[in-house]
Amino acid sequence: MLTIRNLVTCYGPIKALKNVSLHVVKGEIVCLIGANGAGKTTLMLSIMGIVKPKEGEILFEDEPIHKLPTPSIVARGISLVPEGRQIFYPLTVEENLELGAYHRYKKEPKESIRLDLEKVYELFPRLKERRKQLAGTLSGGEQQMLAIGRAFMARPKLLMLDEPSLGLAPLLVDSILKTIKSLNEEGLTILLVEQNARRALELAHRGYVLETGKIVLQGRTEDLMADEDIKRAYLGKDYREFTD
Amino acid sequence: MKPDNTIEYLSQEGWRQWHLELLQSTINRVYHRVPFYRKLMDINNISPEDIKSLEDLKKLPFTTREHLEENYPYDLFAVPLRDIVRLHTFPGPRTPIVKGFTLRDISAVRRLTARFLAVSGVTSEDIIQICLDPGMSVWIAEIKEGAEELGASVIPPDPQSVQNRIKVMRDFRASVLITTPSYALYLMDLMQEKGIEPPKSLSLIVFVGEGIEEEERVRLEQVMGVSTRLGYGVTEAVGPGMGYECDKKSGYHLAVDYFIPEIIDPETGKDVPPGEVGELVITTLAVKANPLIRFRTGDMARFITEPCPCGRTTPRISQIVGQADGRVSIRGIKVSLTYIENLLEKAYSHIPEYVLCIKKKNYLERLSLWVAINEKLFEPSILGLHQVAERFERLFAETFGLECRLKLVEKEHLEEISKGKKIIYLH
Numbered sequence: 001m002l003t004i005r006n007l008v009t010c011y012g013p014i015k016a017l018k019n020v021s022l023h024v025v026k027g028e029i030v031c032l033i034g035a036n037g038a039g040k041t042t043l044m045l046s047i048m049g050i051v052k053p054k055e056g057e058i059l060f061e062d063e064p065i066h067k068l069p070t071p072s073i074v075a076r077g078i079s080l081v082p083e084g085r086q087i088f089y090p091l092t093v094e095e096n097l098e099l100g101a102y103h104r105y106k107k108e109p110k111e112s113i114r115l116d117l118e119k120v121y122e123l124f125p126r127l128k129e130r131r132k133q134l135a136g137t138l139s140g141g142e143q144q145m146l147a148i149g150r151a152f153m154a155r156p157k158l159l160m161l162d163e164p165s166l167g168l169a170p171l172l173v174d175s176i177l178k179t180i181k182s183l184n185e186e187g188l189t190i191l192l193v194e195q196n197a198r199r200a201l202e203l204a205h206r207g208y209v210l211e212t213g214k215i216v217l218q219g220r221t222e223d224l225m226a227d228e229d230i231k232r233a234y235l236g237k238d239y240r241e242f243t244d
Numbered sequence: 245m246k247p248d249n250t251i252e253y254l255s256q257e258g259w260r261q262w263h264l265e266l267l268q269s270t271i272n273r274v275y276h277r278v279p280f281y282r283k284l285m286d287i288n289n290i291s292p293e294d295i296k297s298l299e300d301l302k303k304l305p306f307t308t309r310e311h312l313e314e315n316y317p318y319d320l321f322a323v324p325l326r327d328i329v330r331l332h333t334f335p336g337p338r339t340p341i342v343k344g345f346t347l348r349d350i351s352a353v354r355r356l357t358a359r360f361l362a363v364s365g366v367t368s369e370d371i372i373q374i375c376l377d378p379g380m381s382v383w384i385a386e387i388k389e390g391a392e393e394l395g396a397s398v399i400p401p402d403p404q405s406v407q408n409r410i411k412v413m414r415d416f417r418a419s420v421l422i423t424t425p426s427y428a429l430y431l432m433d434l435m436q437e438k439g440i441e442p443p444k445s446l447s448l449i450v451f452v453g454e455g456i457e458e459e460e461r462v463r464l465e466q467v468m469g470v471s472t473r474l475g476y477g478v479t480e481a482v483g484p485g486m487g488y489e490c491d492k493k494s495g496y497h498l499a500v501d502y503f504i505p506e507i508i509d510p511e512t513g514k515d516v517p518p519g520e521v522g523e524l525v526i527t528t529l530a531v532k533a534n535p536l537i538r539f540r541t542g543d544m545a546r547f548i549t550e551p552c553p554c555g556r557t558t559p560r561i562s563q564i565v566g567q568a569d570g571r572v573s574i575r576g577i578k579v580s581l582t583y584i585e586n587l588l589e590k591a592y593s594h595i596p597e598y599v600l601c602i603k604k605k606n607y608l609e610r611l612s613l614w615v616a617i618n619e620k621l622f623e624p625s626i627l628g629l630h631q632v633a634e635r636f637e638r639l640f641a642e643t644f645g646l647e648c649r650l651k652l653v654e655k656e657h658l659e660e661i662s663k664g665k666k667i668i669y670l671h
Contacts, residue, residue, distance in 0.1 A: 003261055006296045019293050021265045214292070215269045216276075227348050227532070228327040 077157035089136030100153030357390020360485025368395030379645030453576020455563035
C-alpha cells in the first residue's frame, strides 16, 4: 500500500533521514521505533508532504505522492494524528471532527459524513458526551481521542499516528491502543510511531528501527521483541544506542 | 506447526523492495559494527548511503573464506559477544572458522529449515532419521531443530554401524531419511547385497550436502520405493534449506527472504549472463551475529530463468556443477586444496608435489593423497616416514572428520597419473 525508497529529508544542511526504505502492506499495523531525534516524526511529516523530501520516492497505492501537496495526499487516503494532538482548542469537539472531513464535503453526500461522525462517537463515547464542549477544555486523553477521531473523519486508507500514548495515564494508553487495534481489525492500515517500544511491538505486526535517520533493523514484531539489541536499546535493559 | 510460506509467492516488485530494505539495514549495521566491513567499504570509497538500489550491491567487494579465517576469532561479529548464544566452528587451513548465532539467528535458521523440510514433504506425522557424517555436525543440529519445529520426530545420527541404522530405521518405522546421495546409494547397495527389503515405512529421502545424477536418483527411488528431494545450503552463510526443490523437482528454489544470491564469473567477478554457469555469491539479510556481504561460496551453478510451474516466485538455481576454488565436496564436506597443503606443510615442513585421488567404492568416496618422494622427505628410517604419514592422516581426520590415506610414490609415477591436475577421480 505504502512503499518508500531511499527517502532523504534535510533540515538545512542536516540530513534527518538518510536513505530510508520501508513498506506497509494493506491491513497491517507497522510500527516505527527509535530514540528521540531518530527521524520518526520527520518520516511521517515527509509522507504527508508537510516537509518536502530531498531525494527518494514515496508510492501510495503504486502512485508517487512525494511531489503532491498535503491536501492531495490526504484526499488520496492518508491521515496523520500528529504528535501533541494539535487539535483546534477554540472550536468544539464536533467542529474539530467535521474539519477532519473538510475535503469530503464537496464530493460526498452529507449523510456519509454524518455516519462517520456517529462511528467516531461509537468508538469514543466520551467525545459524544462532550460534542459541544470546546476542545481546549478536554483532558489529555480526550484530546488524543479527538485527534484520532478527526483523522478518522478523513476516511483514510492509511492512518498514521505519531506518539499517540505520549503524556497519557497508563489506563488511557491501554484504551487508545485498543482502539487502534480495533480500527485495524476493521480493515484500516496503520503506521504507528511510538516511543513506548514495548507497547508498539505488542500491537504491531511488523516494525522498523530508526536510528539517526537510518533504518538499522526490521522484522516481525515477535522477532524484534526477542532481539537483544532492541531489548537493550528500547525495552529498558541497560539502555544505549545500538550502533554505538 | 506448519510454517507460513506466503513469502515464497511475493511479486517481483515486492521482492525488490524486501531486498532493498534489508540490504540497506544490513549495510547500516555492518558498517557501524564490523570493523572489517567498514574498512573494506572505506578503502573502496563506499558509504552505506551509496546503497540506493540492488544494483549498488555490486559496488561492494567480495568476502571470501580467507577473510573469515583472517578475522578469527572476534572480528566479524556484528553483535556484542554476550549476545552470541551458540558458536559453531569448522575447519580452516590455519585457524578454525567460527560462526556465531544470536537467539534470533537460531530461531530464523530453525524456521527456514522447517520450511525446507515442509516444502520437501515432511509433516508432523513423520519420523525422520538423519544419517550424516560427524563432519556435518552444524547441519545435523540445524536439521534436527527444523524437524522439531515442524513437530516431527527425529533420530539424529548417533554413532552406529550401518546394520544398526537399518535396524533402527525398520523398528521405529522411519518415514523420512535425511542423508547425502552417496550414503543413500551406499545403503541401497548394501540392502540389495544382503537381501534386505527396503523398509516399507520409508517414503521420502531428502538429500543434503551434494547433488545427485538424475539416473542414480531414479534408480534409488525405484529400488527403495521412495520419493526424493534435494536441499542446498552454505554452512558459513545461513544453513541447510537455503535452497530446496518443490514437487516439480526442477532446481533449488532459493529462500531469498534470507539472502540475496548472485552468480558471477569467478575470474572477472562480473555477473554471468542469465542462465549461464558461474559462482554463487551470497549476501545474508536475516543474520544478526555474522552477516556476510557478497560471500563467495565457491559453488558453481546457474540460474534457471523460466518461472517455476509451482507458482513460487523465488529464483531457482541448478544443482551445483562444480567448485570454483579448488575445493571438492566429499559426502557434503568441503575439502579444499589450500587446507590440504597446509596440513602437508605441518607434517613435512614443506609442500611436496601431490595429487588428491578420489575413488568411489560402494558409492562412498575414498580419499588418498599421493605424495611424490623427494630428497626433502628423506627420513633416516622407514619407520620415520611412516610416522610422518600417520601424522598427516591424523591431522586430516581431525580437520575434516574424513579418512585420507597418504601414499608415497615416485615423482614420475605421480606425474603420469595426475597429468598436471591436483584432483583426480579413480574408478
